[in-house]
Amino acid sequence: MEAVDPHAERHADGAGGDTRDEREFREEVRDWLDANLTGDFARARGRGGPGRDHEAFDVRLAWERHMAAAGWTCIGWPEEYGGRGASIRHQVVFHEEYALAEAPAPVNHMGEHLLGPTLIELGTPRQRDRFLARITAVDELWCQGYSEPGAGSDLAAVATRADLVGDHWVVNGHKVWTSHADQADRCFAIVRTEPGSRRQQGLSCLLIPMDRPGVHVRPITQLTGASGFCEVFFDDARTDAADIVGAPGDGWRVAMTTLGFERGVSMLGRQVGYERELRRLVEAARANGAADDPLIADRLVQAWIGVRTMRFTALRTMAGLRDGAPGPEASTGKIHWARWHRALGELAMDVLGAGSMLTRGAPYDLDAWQRLFLFSRADTVYAGTDEIQRDIIAERVLGLPKDRGPRPPEDRRGR
Incomplete structure (x- = not known):
């Protein structure tokens, strides 16, 4: 296998395919990151991300607030809501350069990329005034309460149910796998x-303060030893009657809108990060001679093909945006990156061989490859x-009939 150019990502994803305006914006982003990723911020390079969200959290939060003060958060939002009104292509450039600079993983993803765009599209003027400025300033962090133990x-x-009592919703139930709760x-x-x-009928999206009586959070310790996911218990927890997105019973439409944004432009940054992981592998x-094994070499080549295909799939999704959010076709991208990354973890263990079975020290000191695999x-x-995701593609993209048979009994966890 030929030597890897450490700047190859920039050659592949940078000026070669950019317009003049995009090249200038890329240089602006790159120069700002180079000038500001210094001191403690520089020491937090590459910290955080899936499975590692506990790393340098306070520094990453300070970094994101530093970015906010310079106008580098929520750049795709309309200017009237605190963003830059950046085009899709400019957002792609930003996320690519952010990942290439190995800037710390954001802590405000749920607010900036999921809830904020949903409120811009479906929220009330009061909700936009109340919440959007605090999201752009990274003064208020959000989590997503979707998954449940039985769902x-x-x-x-x-x-999980909510009853309107006077001027408050009273919430009771149990959410699980709630990131950063x-x-x-x-x-x-x-x-x-x-x-x-039943089913999609009768659902609503509520905005619930986490510091209210009746809200209890319990972190879940994972195989990696970290606890980025949590359980959340609501026991007569209250939120204002006005803190509902859309009309009562409109929660399914709100949720689908939010999930569309989740498959959005930030996926390009994830792809650059995955390409860096592959380069290091x-x-x-x-270094250890595993690349001399033809089977390992072939799998590394197939992984490279897969990560480049991931980029083209994400770009095609961005080109098909509907009213600012990807459509159900974006589920193909989720399937692709999830299976590719899981396979990369398996490949890493095979590259490292028997040594990958041993921790670096007691009691459970994992290295980066072991955390990636787990x-x-x-x-x-x-x-x-x-x-x-396959159900979404079958029903909402291909137009196939819904499966009316018995649902499989396995636990279908998600965020």
């Missing part, structure tokens, strides 16, 4: 507000299982 990725099966100030949650309703394979087992589960 998982089958969002239509949620059982222990750090969040608020939660946007799908709950059942119509007693006796190639370097490790050369956490990537969840890639095909969180943010919507492969099975759910």
Whole structure:
């Protein structure tokens, strides 16, 4: 295998395919990151991300607030809501350069990329005034309350309920696999507000403060030893009657809008990060001789093809945006990156050989490759299982009839 150019990502993703305006913007982003990723921020390079969200959290939060003060958060939002009104192509450039600079993983993803765009599209003027400025300033962190122990990725099966009592919604139920719930100030949650309703009917999206009485958070320790996911228990927790997105019973439409944004332009940054992981694995394979094995070499080549295909799939999704959010076709991208990354974790263990079975020290000191392998087992589960993504593609893209047979009994967990 030929030597890897450490700047190859920039050659492949940079000026070669950019317009003049995009090249100038790329240079602006790159120069700002180079000038500001210094001191503690520089020491946090590459920290955080899936399976590692506990790393340098306070520094990453300070970094994101530093970015906010310079106008580098929520750049795709309209200017009237605190963004830059950046085009899709400019957003792609930003996320690519951010990943190439190995800037710390953001802590405000749920607010910036999921809830904020949803409120811009479906929220009330009061909600936009109340919440959007705090999201752009990274003054308020959000978590997403979708999955439940008895529902998982089958969002239509949620059982957490909310009853309108006077001028408050009173919430009771149990959410699980809630990312960053222990750090969040608020939660946007799908709950059942119509007693006796079933499936997609009778659901609503509520905005719930996490510091209210009756809200209890319990972190879940994962195989990696980290606890980025949490359980959230609502026991007569209250939120204002006005803190509902859309009309009562409109929660399914709100949730589908949010999930569309989740498959959005930030996926390009994820792809660049994956390409960097692959490059480092190639370097490790050369260093220990594993790359001389034709089977390993072939798998590394196939991984490279897969990550480049991932980029083209993401770009095609961005080209097909509908009213600012990807359509159901974006589920193909989720299936692709989840299966690719899980396979990369398996390939890393084979490259490292028997030594990958040993921790660096007691009691459970994992290296980066071991964490990658263990956490990537969840890639095909969180943010919507492969099975759910295939259902979406079959029904909403291909127009196939819904499966009316008995649902499989396995736990379909998601975020």
